Amino acid sequence: MDKVMSNKRIIALYVLPSIILIMAIIYIPIVLTGYYGLMRWNGIGSMEFIGFDNYSALLKDDKFWDSVMHSLVFALLSTVTLALYLIVALVLTGNIKGANLFRKIYLLPMLLSSVAIAQLWLKVYHPTTGILNTLLVSLGFSDPPAWLSDPKYVLGALFVPILWQYAGFYILIYYAALKNIPNTLVEAALIDGATPRQIAIRIKLPLIMEVIKVTIVLAVVGSLKYFDLIFVMTGGGPNGHSEVMASYMYRQAFKAFDFGYGSAIGFFLLIICLVATWVIRKLTETKDPIQYS
Amino acid sequence: MKVAVQAGMHRKDVASRSIASKVGSAALYIALSVIAILQIIPLVWLLFFSLKDSREIFDLPPLALPRHPKWENYSDVWSAGNIDRYFLNSVFITAVSIVLTILLASFVTYAVTRMKWKLSSAVLGLFMIGLMIPVHSTLIPLFSFYQKLHLIDTPVSVILSYTAFNLPITIMIMLGFYTVLPREVEEAAIMDGCSVNRLFFQIIVPMTVSVVMTAAIINMIYNWNEFIFVNTFISSDSMKTLTVGVQNFVGQYQTNWGAIGATLMISIMPILIVFLLLSNRIVEGIAAGSVKG
Numbered sequence: 329m330d331k332v333m334s335n336k337r338i339i340a341l342y343v344l345p346s347i348i349l350i351m352a353i354i355y356i357p358i359v360l361t362g363y364y365g366l367m368r369w370n371g372i373g374s375m376e377f378i379g380f381d382n383y384s385a386l387l388k389d390d391k392f393w394d395s396v397m398h399s400l401v402f403a404l405l406s407t408v409t410l411a412l413y414l415i416v417a418l419v420l421t422g423n424i425k426g427a428n429l430f431r432k433i434y435l436l437p438m439l440l441s442s443v444a445i446a447q448l449w450l451k452v453y454h455p456t457t458g459i460l461n462t463l464l465v466s467l468g469f470s471d472p473p474a475w476l477s478d479p480k481y482v483l484g485a486l487f488v489p490i491l492w493q494y495a496g497f498y499i500l501i502y503y504a505a506l507k508n509i510p511n512t513l514v515e516a517a518l519i520d521g522a523t524p525r526q527i528a529i530r531i532k533l534p535l536i537m538e539v540i541k542v543t544i545v546l547a548v549v550g551s552l553k554y555f556d557l558i559f560v561m562t563g564g565g566p567n568g569h570s571e572v573m574a575s576y577m578y579r580q581a582f583k584a585f586d587f588g589y590g591s592a593i594g595f596f597l598l599i600i601c602l603v604a605t606w607v608i609r610k611l612t613e614t615k616d617p618i619q620y621s
Numbered sequence: 622m623k624v625a626v627q628a629g630m631h632r633k634d635v636a637s638r639s640i641a642s643k644v645g646s647a648a649l650y651i652a653l654s655v656i657a658i659l660q661i662i663p664l665v666w667l668l669f670f671s672l673k674d675s676r677e678i679f680d681l682p683p684l685a686l687p688r689h690p691k692w693e694n695y696s697d698v699w700s701a702g703n704i705d706r707y708f709l710n711s712v713f714i715t716a717v718s719i720v721l722t723i724l725l726a727s728f729v730t731y732a733v734t735r736m737k738w739k740l741s742s743a744v745l746g747l748f749m750i751g752l753m754i755p756v757h758s759t760l761i762p763l764f765s766f767y768q769k770l771h772l773i774d775t776p777v778s779v780i781l782s783y784t785a786f787n788l789p790i791t792i793m794i795m796l797g798f799y800t801v802l803p804r805e806v807e808e809a810a811i812m813d814g815c816s817v818n819r820l821f822f823q824i825i826v827p828m829t830v831s832v833v834m835t836a837a838i839i840n841m842i843y844n845w846n847e848f849i850f851v852n853t854f855i856s857s858d859s860m861k862t863l864t865v866g867v868q869n870f871v872g873q874y875q876t877n878w879g880a881i882g883a884t885l886m887i888s889i890m891p892i893l894i895v896f897l898l899l900s901n902r903i904v905e906g907i908a909a910g911s912v913k914g
Binding site: 339350353358419420424436440444492501542577582587601602 | 646649650652653656657659660661663664666667670678679682683684725726728729731732733735736737738744747748751753754755756757758759760761762763764765766781782784785786788789807811817818842845846847848849853864865867868871878881885888889892895896900903904907908911
């Protein structure tokens with residue numbers, strides 16, 4: 329049995345095609361991005377080696393740092409809203425009839441394409457005929473803002489559809505994690521006279537801490553690489569006020585045809601995602617993770 | 622006597638607490654329902670304006686039912702806007718990518734979970750790290766790679782990218798299922814002189830139909846909605862997928878909201894249908910694909 333199941337030829341046959349594929353499509357390209365960042369290159373002609381010029385230009389590029397700031401704002405907002413999702417999940421896992429239906433309805437927007445969501449919310453925010461401003465006017469606000477072309481509001485206005493899109497996803501993850509907690513633990517606490525709030529904070533939250541950490545990583549890294557919705561809704565505008573790292577990279581490479589500079593941005597994006605993951609992991613590290621199974 | 626008084630007080634206490642808890646739980650249901658309505662309402666609004674003509678859209682209140690549902694909006698955009706072509710492209714690219722991804726992921730998951738070899742956990746790690754890599758950091762090298770191979774503007778570039786980037790999450794979804802498959806089945810088959818290949822294709826794969834279905838649905842949602850690869854690698858209109866085609870189409874029809882609404886509805890329809898029929902599997906797949914264990 330063991331001999332058959334450790335047949336090297338078969339193992340290679342089963343794993344090598346996939347390894348070659350992810351090497352060619354994921355791992356070699358991320359190394360090449362860093363390398364192309366050292367080049368002056370318009371994407372079509374030949375490359376010219378210019379050392380770290382692109383990277384040092386990047387460090388001095390105010391527009392780039394603005395885009396980093398916007399990405400960080402989204403990351404921060406996404407992380408903070410996790411608390412709301414957690415509360416909803418705690419409520420749902422309490423004695424709620426139809427909890428399953430609720431979490432499915434919450435999930436629906438996440439299944440739709442960001443392009444469709446972006447187009448729909450463009451209509452929601454339409455300055456004169458959008459559902460939002462129609463509502464505001466009928467409530468007596470005579471001059472509601474043009475949400476997406478106003479630098480004051482654009483980041484907030486973009487965050488609402490992001491929230492709308494991902495709420496159900498995080499609620500679902502927390503719901504599944506909370507459902508996994510053995511009932512006996514909660515019952516024991518109830519017998520000892522613990523209130524629902526105490527049970528939530530002292531028992532349930534510590535037990536799903538690992539899942540909470542994963543969702544923080546997902547929320548932060550997901551925000552840092554956010555692109556589709558912003559690209560469609562504002563294209564980074566007005567005047568760069570909603571530019572994020574990925575949209576800035578895309579603009580530099582595929583609109584301005586500065587592939588060298590775009591690559592440098594892409595490499596920076598990769599590094600910042602990996603560093604963010606590592607930092608969050610370090611910050612939330614616990615010495616003895618609580619086990620219940 | 623004393624006991625009776627105590628019992629009476631206790632009963633009163635319980636009664637008031639149960640009223641409080643009834644009010645509390647009513648409030649919870651209202652809050653949960655409000656969230657559910659907020660998640661649904663933009664989509665209802667989309668459905669309504671996809672069935673209105675421009676006059677109705679601007680004259681009626683946003684959430685008024687269309688007076689005479691204009692189904693022509695749908696038939697008009699279906700043929701006029703190249704939407705039929707985009708739709709077929711989407712179906713083709715999505716289907717081929719799903720088959721490839723599931724096949725490769727099944728091979729890898731089988732080799733990693735059931736076969737014995739030294740590097741198995743390292744190889745699994747290689748795939749799992751793929752979950753962290755931002756797509757945008759690979760975009761420029763992939764673009765130039767496909768250009769060199771003359772795969773730009775062909776479905777192959779998109780299919781290869783989808784397959785590679787969806788392998789990690791597909792393996793993650795399958796992992797839990799494969800690890801709990803009973804050893805006895807394999808042992809019996811090997812005893813009878815069955816080869817690993819036959820064991821895999823004739824015994825293991827049929828046992829994993831359920832998780833394959835779940836993984837296929839998650840892959841379908843991702844591929845159907847994908848934007849950036851198609852937008853970057855495909856330039857001719859006749860090759861575009863629905864998600865990207867819709868984006869172009871909508872750009873041309875800024876003011877014809879009915880047409881835009883109908884296009885968006887067509888683009889999200891397959892996902893809505895899958896959601897209505899198979900929401901349990903979607904929930905299962907997303908939970909398994911996002912958090913390990």
